[in-house]
Amino acid sequence: xxxxxxxxxxxxxxxVGSAVYRKLVKEGFTNLLVRTSKELNxxxxxxxxxxxxxxxxxxxxxxxxxxxxxxxxxxxxADFIYENMMIQNNVIHQSYLNQVKKLVFFGSSCIYPKxxxxxxxxxxxxxxxxxxxxxxxxxxxISGIKMCEAYWDQYECKFVSVMPTNLYGPNDNYHPENxxxxxxxxxxxxxAKVSGAAEVxxxxxGTPLREFLFVDDLADAAYLVMQNYTEKSFLNxxxxxDLSINDLALLVQKVIGFKGNLRFNxxxxxxxxxxxxxxxxxxxxxxKPKVGxxxxxxxxxxxxxxxxxxxx
Numbered sequence: 631x632x633x634x635x636x637x638x639x640x641x642x643x644x645x646v647g648s649a650v651y652r653k654l655v656k657e658g659f660t661n662l663l664v665r666t667s668k669e670l671n672x673x674x675x676x677x678x679x680x681x682x683x684x685x686x687x688x689x690x691x692x693x694x695x696x697x698x699x700x701x702x703x704x705x706x707x708a709d710f711i712y713e714n715m716m717i718q719n720n721v722i723h724q725s726y727l728n729q730v731k732k733l734v735f736f737g738s739s740c741i742y743p744k745x746x747x748x749x750x751x752x753x754x755x756x757x758x759x760x761x762x763x764x765x766x767x768x769x770x771x772i773s774g775i776k777m778c779e780a781y782w783d784q785y786e787c788k789f790v791s792v793m794p795t796n797l798y799g800p801n802d803n804y805h806p807e808n809x810x811x812x813x814x815x816x817x818x819x820x821x822a823k824v825s826g827a828a829e830v831x832x833x834x835x836g837t838p839l840r841e842f843l844f845v846d847d848l849a850d851a852a853y854l855v856m857q858n859y860t861e862k863s864f865l866n867x868x869x870x871x872d873l874s875i876n877d878l879a880l881l882v883q884k885v886i887g888f889k890g891n892l893r894f895n896x897x898x899x900x901x902x903x904x905x906x907x908x909x910x911x912x913x914x915x916x917x918k919p920k921v922g923x924x925x926x927x928x929x930x931x932x933x934x935x936x937x938x939x940x941x942x
Contacts, residue, residue: 631649631659631689631848631856631857632660632721632729633658633659633660633661634660634910635661635688635689635731635733636661636662636663636686636687636688636689637654637659637662637663637687637688637689637691638662638663638684638687638689638690638691639651639654639662639663639693640672640690640691640692640693640694640717640790641692641693641694641695642664642693642723643666643801644693644695644697644801645696645797645798645799645801645802645803645845646693646736646794646797646845646848647693647848648800648801648847649789649799649800649801649846649848649940650661650691650693650849650852650853651700652846652849653662653846653849653850653852653853654853656661656767657853662683662842663680665681665689666693668674668850670783671693672716672717672720672721672925673712673713673716673717673720673927674720675716675720678720678721678723678724679720679727680832682724682727682728683728683809685849686728686729687725687728687730688730688731689730689731689732689733690721690725690730690732690733690734690861691733691736691852691856692718692721692722692733692734692735692736692774693719693723693736693758694717695718695778696709696710696713696714696717697713697738697767697803697809697810697937698710698765698803698809698810698811698832698898699717699808699809699811700763700764700901701807701808702807702808703763703764703766703767703807704763704764704857704899706759707765707766707775707905708766709737710764710766710767710770711766711767711769711770711825714767714770714771714774714873714942715770715773715774717771717776718735718777718827718830719777719829720772720783721733721777722735722774722777722789723811724743725787726781726785726787726789728923730787730928731788732788732789732790732856733778733788733789733790734790734791734792734850734852735774735775735778735789735790735791735792736772736794737770737772737775737791737792737793737794737864738767738768738793738794739795739796739841739866739905739907740760740761740764740771740785740902740905741755741768741771741772741775741796742755742759742760742770742855743753743757743759743760744760744761744762744902745758745759746758746906748905748906748907749870749906749907749908749909750866750906750907750908751866751908752793752863752865752866752908752911754774755772755775755864756772757849759877761901761902763899764901764903766937767834769832771847772780775789777789778790778791778812778864779791779864782862783862785840786856788860788869788894790855790856790859790861790862790864790865791864791865792852792855792864792866792867793865793866793867794843794848794867794868795841795842795843795866795867795868795869795905795906795907795909796810796811796812796840796841796842796843796905797810797842797843797844797845798810798812798842798843798844798845798926798930799844799845799929799930800831800845800846800929800930800933800936801845801933802845802852802933802934803816804816804929804934804938809876811833811875811880812842812878812927812930813930814941815832815878815882816886816927816930816934817859817934818830818832818885818939819832819882819883819888820934820935820939822886822890822933823886823888826888827836828890828891829890829891829892830879830883830888830890830891830892830893830894831893831895832875832876832879832892832893832895833873833895833898833899833900833901834875834895834896834898834900834901835894835896835900836874836875836876836879836892837874837875837876837900837903838874838875838900838902838904838905839872839873839874839875839903839904839905839906840872840873840874840875840878840899840904840905841869841870841872841905841906841907841925842869843867843868843869843870843879843919843924844919844921844926844929845919846921847919847920848867848920850917850920851867851912851917852867854912854915854916855912856916859934861876861939865912866907866908866911866912866930867909867912868906868908868909869909869919869923870907870908870909870913871906871916871921872904872905872906875900876892876894879892880892880926881923881924884924885924885927885928885931886931890900906909925933
């Protein structure tokens with residue numbers, strides 16, 4: 631990518647897209663192309679076609695998606711598969727029609743089979759059944775990966791997919807029902823601290839193991855992939871380390887300063903027992919995360935206080 635070339639960041643107000651945007655600004659790129667969802671409905675084929683024909687971006691970071699945690703994925707199953715497939719179909723196809731030089735598509739670690747060997751290797755895709763709670767979202771993301779590969783095969787489009795692990799950081803979603811586990815814990819512990827509650831309820835048993843990556847570390851990796859990665863096969867992006875939900879809750883409790891107890895609601899679903907990414911391929915390219923989990927949670931909590939508490 632040259633500094634003057636036009637780069638479209640789809641989903642620039644979301645957690646991933648905003649981190650990519652910050653990275654590009656930091657690296658000195660000035661010709662950045664963005665649209666809010668009100669300005670451009672990516673599920674509308676005609677609107678996306680008109681946008682690409684008019685703007686002709688050179689590069690695309692495809693970070694726009696409908697996302698959420700276990701509850702949202704399980705509740706809005708039709709919305710998750712329909713909206714994500716429409717968004718990615720339109721953006722990927724128009725990138726081909728308008729000669730985009732390279733596209734980076736953001737998938738998700740939930741694409742892997744529920745019982746795939748750990749740590750998750752890229753080769754495990756489509757080798758078994760998915761976790762039922764987020765199957766529609768996972769199938770949409772798998773379709774995006776395969777679409778990028780198919781356009782590479784048929785049209786020699788340099789469309790690459792990356793699979794981030796659980797992400798957190800600035801511009802995360804802290805909605806009480808629809809957020810992922812880490813932002814949900816930040817909100818729960820904050821509200822318990824403010825209200826003087828005696829305990830915080832945690833969904834499930836606390837035993838599932840999860841891996842977390844600070845979103846600006848993801849943006850660094852995605853930038854490296856856009857600049858230097860020249861293969862068709864997709865890449866895992868993660869920290870390469872995991873911890874239990876119980877230990878995660880204790881860490882969030884420490885950062886926020888809540889003095890009460892934890893209560894695990896075992897009637898709620900745990901989801902996949904373990905999700906750890908094999909990140910050897912991206913590590914071989916010279917990337918590794920810079921922000922540790924406790925420091926990252928401190929930054930995320932500050933962002934939550936500034937954006938959610940002040941605006942609520």
